[in-house]
Amino acid sequence: MGRSVINEAIVAFRAHTPSRRLAGGAPESHFRRVPSRSFPAISRDLVAIGRRFYARGWVQGTSGNFSEVVSRKPLRLAITASSVHKGQMRSTHILQMNEAANASGAGKQVPSAEARLHLEIVRRRGAGAVLHTHSIWGTILSGSVPHRDVVTIDGFEMLKGLSGVRTHEHAELIPIVENDQDMSRLADVVGETLDRNPSAHAFLLRRHGLYTWGDTLADAERHVEILEFLFETIGRSATFRPMGGEE
Amino acid sequence: MGRSVINEAIVAFRAHTPSRRLAGGAPESHFRRVPSRSFPAISRDLVAIGRRFYARGWVQGTSGNFSEVVSRKPLRLAITASSVHKGQMRSTHILQMNEAANASGAGKQVPSAEARLHLEIVRRRGAGAVLHTHSIWGTILSGSVPHRDVVTIDGFEMLKGLSGVRTHEHAELIPIVENDQDMSRLADVVGETLDRNPSAHAFLLRRHGLYTWGDTLADAERHVEILEFLFETIGRSATFRPMGGEE
Amino acid sequence: MGRSVINEAIVAFRAHTPSRRLAGGAPESHFRRVPSRSFPAISRDLVAIGRRFYARGWVQGTSGNFSEVVSRKPLRLAITASSVHKGQMRSTHILQMNEAANASGAGKQVPSAEARLHLEIVRRRGAGAVLHTHSIWGTILSGSVPHRDVVTIDGFEMLKGLSGVRTHEHAELIPIVENDQDMSRLADVVGETLDRNPSAHAFLLRRHGLYTWGDTLADAERHVEILEFLFETIGRSATFRPMGGEE
Amino acid sequence: MGRSVINEAIVAFRAHTPSRRLAGGAPESHFRRVPSRSFPAISRDLVAIGRRFYARGWVQGTSGNFSEVVSRKPLRLAITASSVHKGQMRSTHILQMNEAANASGAGKQVPSAEARLHLEIVRRRGAGAVLHTHSIWGTILSGSVPHRDVVTIDGFEMLKGLSGVRTHEHAELIPIVENDQDMSRLADVVGETLDRNPSAHAFLLRRHGLYTWGDTLADAERHVEILEFLFETIGRSATFRPMGGEE
Numbered sequence: 002m003g004r005s006v007i008n009e010a011i012v013a014f015r016a017h018t019p020s021r022r023l024a025g026g027a028p029e030s031h032f033r034r035v036p037s038r039s040f041p042a043i044s045r046d047l048v049a050i051g052r053r054f055y056a057r058g059w060v061q062g063t064s065g066n067f068s069e070v071v072s073r074k075p076l077r078l079a080i081t082a083s084s085v086h087k088g089q090m091r092s093t094h095i096l097q098m099n100e101a102a103n104a105s106g107a108g109k110q111v112p113s114a115e116a117r118l119h120l121e122i123v124r125r126r127g128a129g130a131v132l133h134t135h136s137i138w139g140t141i142l143s144g145s146v147p148h149r150d151v152v153t154i155d156g157f158e159m160l161k162g163l164s165g166v167r168t169h170e171h172a173e174l175i176p177i178v179e180n181d182q183d184m185s186r187l188a189d190v191v192g193e194t195l196d197r198n199p200s201a202h203a204f205l206l207r208r209h210g211l212y213t214w215g216d217t218l219a220d221a222e223r224h225v226e227i228l229e230f231l232f233e234t235i236g237r238s239a240t241f242r243p244m245g246g247e248e
Numbered sequence: 249m250g251r252s253v254i255n256e257a258i259v260a261f262r263a264h265t266p267s268r269r270l271a272g273g274a275p276e277s278h279f280r281r282v283p284s285r286s287f288p289a290i291s292r293d294l295v296a297i298g299r300r301f302y303a304r305g306w307v308q309g310t311s312g313n314f315s316e317v318v319s320r321k322p323l324r325l326a327i328t329a330s331s332v333h334k335g336q337m338r339s340t341h342i343l344q345m346n347e348a349a350n351a352s353g354a355g356k357q358v359p360s361a362e363a364r365l366h367l368e369i370v371r372r373r374g375a376g377a378v379l380h381t382h383s384i385w386g387t388i389l390s391g392s393v394p395h396r397d398v399v400t401i402d403g404f405e406m407l408k409g410l411s412g413v414r415t416h417e418h419a420e421l422i423p424i425v426e427n428d429q430d431m432s433r434l435a436d437v438v439g440e441t442l443d444r445n446p447s448a449h450a451f452l453l454r455r456h457g458l459y460t461w462g463d464t465l466a467d468a469e470r471h472v473e474i475l476e477f478l479f480e481t482i483g484r485s486a487t488f489r490p491m492g493g494e495e
Numbered sequence: 496m497g498r499s500v501i502n503e504a505i506v507a508f509r510a511h512t513p514s515r516r517l518a519g520g521a522p523e524s525h526f527r528r529v530p531s532r533s534f535p536a537i538s539r540d541l542v543a544i545g546r547r548f549y550a551r552g553w554v555q556g557t558s559g560n561f562s563e564v565v566s567r568k569p570l571r572l573a574i575t576a577s578s579v580h581k582g583q584m585r586s587t588h589i590l591q592m593n594e595a596a597n598a599s600g601a602g603k604q605v606p607s608a609e610a611r612l613h614l615e616i617v618r619r620r621g622a623g624a625v626l627h628t629h630s631i632w633g634t635i636l637s638g639s640v641p642h643r644d645v646v647t648i649d650g651f652e653m654l655k656g657l658s659g660v661r662t663h664e665h666a667e668l669i670p671i672v673e674n675d676q677d678m679s680r681l682a683d684v685v686g687e688t689l690d691r692n693p694s695a696h697a698f699l700l701r702r703h704g705l706y707t708w709g710d711t712l713a714d715a716e717r718h719v720e721i722l723e724f725l726f727e728t729i730g731r732s733a734t735f736r737p738m739g740g741e742e
Numbered sequence: 743m744g745r746s747v748i749n750e751a752i753v754a755f756r757a758h759t760p761s762r763r764l765a766g767g768a769p770e771s772h773f774r775r776v777p778s779r780s781f782p783a784i785s786r787d788l789v790a791i792g793r794r795f796y797a798r799g800w801v802q803g804t805s806g807n808f809s810e811v812v813s814r815k816p817l818r819l820a821i822t823a824s825s826v827h828k829g830q831m832r833s834t835h836i837l838q839m840n841e842a843a844n845a846s847g848a849g850k851q852v853p854s855a856e857a858r859l860h861l862e863i864v865r866r867r868g869a870g871a872v873l874h875t876h877s878i879w880g881t882i883l884s885g886s887v888p889h890r891d892v893v894t895i896d897g898f899e900m901l902k903g904l905s906g907v908r909t910h911e912h913a914e915l916i917p918i919v920e921n922d923q924d925m926s927r928l929a930d931v932v933g934e935t936l937d938r939n940p941s942a943h944a945f946l947l948r949r950h951g952l953y954t955w956g957d958t959l960a961d962a963e964r965h966v967e968i969l970e971f972l973f974e975t976i977g978r979s980a981t982f983r984p985m986g987g988e989e
Contacts, residue, residue, distance in 0.1 A: 057305075058798075061967040062903035086964070135900060140975050144897070156391070158427055158456035159382060162309035168429045169455065180899055182909045208910065209899035223333070226308040234387050240487050240734075240981050304552075403638070405674055405703035406629060409556035415676045416702065470580070473555040481634050487734050487981070551799075650885070652921055652950035653876060656803035662923045663949065717827070720802040728881050734981050 043069045043079045044095040046218055051081070053222075054134055055088025059229065063087070064135040064210070066113035068098075069218050070123060076100040080119060082110040117188040118212065125195040128214035130221040135210040138232040143177050143205040150177050152205065154231050162227035163202045164220055175228070176204045203228055290316045290326045291342040293465055298328070300469075301381060302335025306476065310334070311382040311457070313360035315345075316465050317370060323347040327366060329357040364435040365459065372442040375461035377468040382457040385479040390424050390452040397424045399452065401478050409474035410449045411467055422475070423451045450475055537563045537573045538589040540712055545575070547716075548628055549582025553723065557581070558629040558704070560607035562592075563712050564617060570594040574613060576604040611682040612706065619689040622708035624715040629704040632726040637671050637699040644671050646699065648725050656721035657696045658714055669722070670698045697722055784810045784820045785836040787959055792822070794963075795875060796829025800970065804828070805876040805951070807854035809839075810959050811864060817841040821860060823851040858929040859953065866936040869955035871962040876951040879973040884918050884946040891918050893946065895972050903968035904943045905961055916969070917945045944969055 047067045054060045065087045068080040078098045081087060085094045096104040102116040113119070119131045142152055154160065155172040163173060176194050181187040191212075194204055202224055203213035211228060215221035294314045301307045312334045315327040325345045328334060332341045343351040349363040360366070366378045389399055401407065402419035410420060423441050428434040438459075441451055449471055450460035458475060462468035541561045548554045559581045562574040572592045575581060579588045590598040596610040607613070613625045636646055648654065649666035657667060670688050675681040685706075688698055696718055697707035707722060709715035788808045795801045806828045809821040819839045822828060826835045837845040843857040854860070860872045883893055895901065896913035904914060917935050922928040932953075935945055943965055944954035952969060956962035 058971075061971045062900065062964045064900060064903065086960075135971070137971065137974050137978060140898065140900075141979050145979065156455050157387065158453070159309065159311060159387075162311065169427050170429075180910050182911075206899070208897050219333075223309045230305075230308045230382070230384065233384050236978070237384060237483070238388050238392065403702050404634065405700065406556065406558060406634070409558065416674050417676075466580075470556045477552075477555045477629070477631065480631050484631060484730070485635050485639065650949050651881065652947070653803065653805060653881075656805065663921050664923075713827075717803045724799075724802045724876070724878065727878050731878060731977070732882050732886065 037072065038069075040071060040079060040095075040097065041092065043071065043218070044092040047079065047081060047095050048090045048092060050132070050218070050222055051087040051090045054225070055086075057136075057229070059134040059136045059225070060087040061135070066115055066119070066133045067131070068113075068116075068119040068123075069130040070128070071097060076120075076123070078116075078119060078123065080104075080112045080116055082107070083113050085110075114184065117184050118191055121188045121192045122195065122212065122214050125192055126214055128221070129216045130218040131212065131214045132221045132225050133210060133212050134225055134229070136229050136232065138236040139205060139211045139229065140208055141236055142232050143210075144208040151175060152177065152232075152235075154235060157231060157234070159227050159230055159234075162223055164215060164224070174198065174201060176201060178204055178206050180206050180209045284319065285316075287318060287326060287342075287344065288339065290318065290465070291339040294326065294328060294342050295337045295339060297379070297465070297469055298334035298337045301472070302333075304383075304476070306381040306383045306472070307334040308382065313362055313366070313380045314378070315360075315363075315366040315370075316377040317375070318344060323367075323370070325363075325366060325370065327351075327359045327363055329354070330360050332357075361431065364431050365438055368435045368439045369442065369459065369461050372439055373461055375468075376463045377465040378459065378461045379468045379472050380457060380459050381472055381476070383476050383479065385483040386452060386458045386476065387455055388483055389479050390457075391455040398422060399424065399479075399482075401482060404478060404481070406474050406477055406481075409470055411462060411471070420478075421445065421448060423448060425451055425453050427453050427456045531566065532563075534565060534573060534589075534591065535586065537565065537712070538586040541573065541575060541589050542584045542586060544626070544712070544716055545581035545584045548719070549580075551630075551723070553628040553630045553719070554581040555629065560609055560613070560627045561625070562607075562610075562613040562617075563624040564622070565591060570614075570617070572610075572613060572617065574598075574606045574610055576601070577607050579604075608678065611678050612685055615682045615686045616689065616706065616708050619686055620708055622715070623710045624712040625706065625708045626715045626719050627704060627706050628719055628723070630723050630726065632730040633699060633705045633723065634702055635730055636726050637704075638702040645669060646671065646726075646729075648729060651725060651728070653721050653724055653728075656717055658709060658718070668692065668695060670695060672698055672700050674700050674703045778813065779810075781812060781820060781836075781838065782833065784812065784959070785833040788820065788822060788836050789831045789833060791873070791959070791963055792828040792831045795966070796827075798877075798970070800875040800877045800966070801828040802876065807856055807860070807874045808872070809854075809857075809860040809864075810871040811869070812838060817861075817864070819857075819860060819864065821845075821853045821857055823848070824854050826851075855925065858925050859932055862929050862933045863936065863953065863955050866933055867955055869962075870957045871959040872953065872955045873962045873966050874951060874953050875966055875970070877970050877973065879977040880946060880952045880970065881949055882977055883973050884951075885949040892916060893918065893973075893976075895976060898972060898975070900968050900971055900975075903964055905956060905965070914972075915939065915942060917942060919945055919947050921947050921950045 047069065050067055051060060054065060059065065063084050063086050066081045068078045071077040071079050076099065079095050080098050081090065082094045082096050096107045096110060096112050098104045098112045098116060100120060102112055102120060104112050115133065122128050122131045152175040153172055154175070156169055158169045160166050160169055160171050160173055176198050178190055178194055181190070191204070203211060205211055211225065213221060213224040213228060215224055294316065297314055298307060301312060306312065310331050310333050313328045315325045318324040318326050323346065326342050327345050328337065329341045329343050343354045343357060343359050345351045345359045345363060347367060349359055349367060351359050362380060369375050369378045399422040400419055401422070403416055405416045407413050407416055407418050407420055423445050425437055425441055428437070438451070450458060452458055458472065460468060460471040460475060462471055541563065544561055545554060548559065553559065557578050557580050560575045562572045565571040565573050570593065573589050574592050575584065576588045576590050590601045590604060590606050592598045592606045592610060594614060596606055596614060598606050609627065616622050616625045646669040647666055648669070650663055652663045654660050654663055654665050654667055670692050672684055672688055675684070685698070697705060699705055705719065705722060707715060707718040709718055788810065791808055792801060795806065800806065804825050804827050807822045809819045812818040812820050817840065820836050821839050822831065823835045823837050837848045837851060837853050839845045839853045839857060841861060843853055843861060845853050856874060863869050863872045893916040894913055895916070897910055899910045901907050901910055901912050901914055917939050919931055919935055922931070932945070944952060946952055952966065954962060954965040954969060956965055
């Protein structure tokens with residue numbers, strides 16, 4: 002039966018089968034063969050995504066950050082610079098970063114402050130791209146019920162936009178992680194959360210925003226659009242009282 | 249008296265006069281004489297509609313699909329390819345499909361997974377174009393009351409945007425069909441629903457989205473805009489409590 | 496004290512001082528001296544307004560219609576053609592119409608079906624331009640309380656965008672007129688409503704939309720933006736419950 | 743604990759430490775060294791901000807006004823002209839104004855009617871740019887509870903977009919000032935409010951709009967986007983009832 006609830010019978014952390022990833026790394030065999038792309042092409046697409054997300058109101062102020070894997074060995078990511086307005090970027094705002102979150106040749110610019118979270122996701126999930134947005138509905142849902150640690154969404158056709166999901170009769174669990182200014186500590190919690198929820202396509206940082214990823218940048222963007230659509234649908238449904246008195 | 253309700257006295261399927269269409273085909277006389285258009289012109293317009301609908305938030309992720317009849321004998325449809333972002337299409341993403349939903353010369357691309365629904369609508373209604381969108385309010389209304397199988401809208405001037413409707417004192421019934429991943433089974437149910445509701449301009453798939461059509465692509469687009477406007481109006485009205493204490 | 500209410504103590508039609516206009520015409524002295532503009536310039540601006548209003552969602556489907564006075568003696572209006580998508584117009588969709596709502600040289604196109612209402616407003620108010628929109632919030636407010644015949648808005652700084660209003664401590668009364676498909680009858684009722692409400696800058700047609708006007712097209716557009724902003728503010732406020740329990 | 747409330751325990755004006763600014767002027771040492779920009783560059787950016795804010799619905803009608811400091815000694819501001827549609831400006835609509843709010847060489851145009859408020863903010867805060875918007879949610883929050891004189895927002899990551907804020911565990915107090923058509927009197931009240939709230943990044947005029955500022959125009963724009971995001975989040979949260987019955 003299709004219904005959407007926010008964390009009804011799933012208050013405690015779900016017990017999942019042990020992670021099939023080695024702590025700290027993802028098996029090479031997990032990486033879908035995705036052709037590597039040139040840095041200029043990646044930069045152009047990250048800049049374009051910024052414009053599209055800005056038009057939606059998902060990266061206001063200097064919020065949000067995006068990355069794409071340039072190479073795996075050594076690990077190099079293209080990532081948005083810190084403190085840049087993501088709706089007004091140019092290619093010069095996309096930096097190349099190593100596995101220690103350091104970017105060389107970036108002048109005064111530094112990688113996104115949340116670069117460590119991108120690295121955690123790339124390593125644990127073998128993601129090819131990571132996108133982080135701050136939307137109104139994502140922010141509301143992530144904080145509306147204190148201590149709830151997951152948003153559960155099921156029954157919607159839109160769920161089929163998430164990689165590997167083939168039916169609307171799918172229950173997507175989106176863990177909520179407590180926000181933290183200590184990025185090292187937060188990266189650890191994010192890593193543990195990813196390991197405990199191997200099927201999750203995304204997680205929310207409480208009163209902060211959405212993190213999602215994909216094998217390709219296009220997959221990651223599709224995930225953002227699908228999840229933001231579902232957050233808004235659930236959010237608006239929560240205050241919807243259909244005529245006729247029934248709920 | 250103008251009022252909008254969601255399924256007051258119409259819980260059961262309405263008994264309509266028997267369909268005037270032969271099962272599996274529409275009488276030739278039903279087709280309004282619409283000049284045929286070239287495939288490049290059709291492709292350009294389907295791509296443009298994708299951009300407009302994306303700007304409205306009606307085709308997020310890779311949701312939505314659009315078609316237009318290229319020829320009737322033999323039956324050929326121009327239809328959007330599967331798994332393409334409808335807001336970022338190019339002409340190469342529009343395929344030509346036959347009455348068995350097969351597209352030749354499409355390279356690796358395949359027609360929309362819901363192609364059979366488009367064919368069902370074209371045959372049963374003699375439609376010239378079919379449009380399918382996933383909107384927030386359409387999704388909410390289609391699923392807000394379990395087991396309700398119709399949305400009834402009456403009293404709004406905007407209803408005159410639906411073909412054949414000349415007054416706001418018109419009751420538009422929009423059937424809700426249960427979502428189903430078995431496309432063959434779903435196409436049959438859609439066909440029966442269309443036959444039982446010969447006056448309907450559209451139907452909703454529960455927690456999925458809107459299907460509407462028209463003699464021309466412009467008519468179909470107008471129907472989408474009118475219905476999405478009305479869904480949002482009804483949806484927002486359901487939570488509206490005017491000042492003064494009255495409800 | 497600034498507050499916004501919908502029809503508190505004003506259920507019955509307000510008794511206003513007798514209209515200072517002669518029935519059927521406006522004194523020449525009422526017309527502010529506005530330089531006449533060329534028809535091509537007027538057409539370009541009406542087309543541009545259509546695009547801006549469409550981006551706002553105020554003219555979906557083929558709803559809405561706009562006009563500007565080309566000359567007063569004889570009376571000639573530039574007006575949008577009927578059944579055209581107002582967000583996709585070209586100059587050829589702007590027709591020139593006389594005082595009997597007839598357009599010559601328009602080919603198959605005819606003036607907006609609501610042309611008579613534009614003429615009524617031009618005559619009674621000496622308006623230089625008339626704009627009609629269909630917005631979600633205008634539609635909701637015009638129909639949320641049956642038999643209420645006015646929306647009263649006061650206390651907002653935005654009211655100063657209405658011609659002649661110099662302070663937020665102003666009460667704007669927006670009459671609600673019952674919708675009617677008999678355009679001749681509706682034009683009479685609109686005329687009487689305008690005469691009874693000489694200070695009104697606009698009126699609503701129930702579950703239909705907003706009519707407003709101005710000395711110039713820019714004034715009329717500003718009025719639309721101000722009123723739509725206020726409709727949305729009031730509409731959303733009606734369901735707003737601030738934290739802390741107080742209302 | 744992160745939560746957002748509107749004026750829980752802070753009904754009365756907060757007693758702050760005495761202002762560290764001399765009444766009527768800001769110590770030179772307060773001004774961050776910001777390179778001066780040419781007037782044409784400033785004009786271009788103010789025009790561009792108008793377009794972006796208009797797209798968001800934050801400057802409808804002719805509402806809103808923007809300024810940037812051109813020079814400090816003598817004090818000269820670039821400011822938007824009065825009664826201009828901020829979404830349709832050209833460089834000719836940006837005037838240069840002195841410390842008495844007079845603009846020379848502006849033809850028939852005069853500076854924004856609220857120029858004195860911009861001067862007050864520049865003097866008291868040493869701001870490099872001042873932005874004023876009229877948004878739906880800002881208007882609602884500023885007037886939803888009569889006599890409340892502050893909006894308090896805490897617990898959101900987005901707060902880090904405000905200059906000097908390094909953690910989501912920050913409580914931002916946004917004073918609400920009563921609207922007033924007497925600009926001289928209002929400027930005095932605004933000045934006192936700024937002095938009493940030396941940490942505030944912004945204030946609201948009741949049922950009018952938001953004033954915020956920054957060392958640079960980019961900072962001020964970022965503040966507008968952050969605050970409007972938070973107003974909408976709080977506004978929508980106030981009517982949000984999560985499933986499961988808890989409130």
